[in-house]
Amino acid sequence: MASLTLDGLTKSYGDNTVVQSVSLDVKDGEFLVLLGPSGCGKTTTLRMIAGFVPPSGGSIRIGERDITQLPPWKRNAGLVFQSYALFPHMTVAENVAFGLEMRKVAKAEIGPRVAEALRLVRLEGYGERYPRQLSGGQQQRVALARALVIRPDVLLLDEPLSNLDAKLRLEVRLEIRALQQQLGLTTVMVTHDQEEALTMADRLVVMSEGRVRQVGSQADLYERPxxxxxxxxxxxxxxxxxxxxxxxxxxxxGGLTLRCAGEAPQGPATVALRPERLTLGAEAAGLDNHAAGTVSFVSYLGAMLDVHVRLNDTDHVVAQIPNRADGRIPAVGDAITIGWPASACLVFPREAA
Incomplete structure (x- = not known):
């Protein structure tokens, strides 16, 4: 295993710069997730690490080894593609063995290493099947085994769960995280799914327009954006x-006067409020900020309720509250008091939008 360092990594296509001077340090054994909307540069960054996209500037190191100009097969990085990229005419065992054969590993060693990789992903006994005979989750595990069998210094995951249904996605992401921790693998994953990122990462990197906007833990990004x-x-x-x-x-x-914790420069600004920080009903009247409003919409989410409250013609807020069996569910049109502490107000200059 090894650390991974990106220093000023840049990629341009003509006048269009899709990755702008990205610098990151990924610790040995760390699970780092690149998170951002489509087109933000996260997949291009991953593919530069893998060696499939040549950088326009900057450098990439695995440990102390500069791999910036090396071809993919000399980087010792395992990559799991979004589409799995399994060879349909090869069996599971042959797919997993492919990377070892390309690296000229001795035939006597290939069999045991393939068997070990399939055991790690819980696919013992599936070696003679073909990809078409497997479920989506099983194909994803084969792709993971193929990446692991080469004993990579760094594991790269490109939207590895996007082709799975919601329930299977939940199961497989927990399996990948447990396996990564078991092996101590330095891992970089790309996703646009926030829940996936928050569940799996040691640290997250939020990207936008080719730039890194923030790096930190789940709590850092959520509580202190x-x-x-x-x-x-x-x-x-x-x-x-x-x-x-x-x-x-x-x-x-809209005319609301709010108290906000912390310091912010005077001028146009935007306040961001997390829905779970808002309180409804009589308790709200004792908080730093409170106002009378009207329920405009209620989303029933099972364990939770999203209650949309209109405060005036311009301002509305959304509160998320537990769905208690003994509690009355607010109805559209109800008059209601809503409140939140000053510390719940995240204030940003308007030009930061």
Whole structure:
């Protein structure tokens, strides 16, 4: 196993720069997730690490070894593609063995290593089957075994769960995380699925327009987002546009006066509110910020309820509350009090949007 270092990694196609000077340090054995919307540069970054896309600038090191100019097969990085990329005419065992054969591993060693890789992904006894005889989850495991069998220094995962249904996705992501921890594999995964990223990562990298917006733990990104983009992209937030009028004071465009913790420069700004930080009913009246509103919509999510509350013609907020068996579910049209502490207000200058 080894660490991975990206230093000023850049990729341009003509005048279009899709990755802009990305620098990251991935620790030995760490699971790092690149998270961002489509087109943000995360997959291009991963493919530069793998060697399938030549960088326009910067460098890539695995441990102390500079691999920037090496072809993919000399980097000792295992890659699991989004589409699995299994050879349909080869058996499971032949697919897993392919990378070893390309590396001229002795035939006597290939069989035991293939068997070990299939055991790791719980596919013992499947070696003679063909990909068409497997479920989507099993094909994904074969692709993972093929990446692991070469004993990579770094494991690269490109949207590995996107082709699975929701229930299977949950199961397989837990399996991948457990296997990564068991093997101590330095791993970089690309995804646009926030729940997937939050569940699997040691650290997350949020990207937008080819740039890194923030690097940190799940709590760092959710509780202390670096800018309005991160606050909006990671988790869910209600956005209230307005102006910082003084220390800890904010006035919304709709006329709400709010108290906010922390310091923010005076001028146009946006307040982001996480839905679980909001309180409904009589308890709300004792909080730093509270207002009367009208329930405009209720989303029934099983264990939780999303209650949309209109405060005036401009401002509305969403509160997420537990669905208690003994509690009455708010109805559309109900008059209700909603409140939140000053610490719940995440304030960002308007130009940060």
């Amino acid at each position: 670096a800018d309005l983009f991160v606050a909006d992209f990671v988790g869910r937030s209600t956005m209230i546009a307005g102006t910082v009028t003084g220390p800890g004071a904010f006035r919304s465009d």
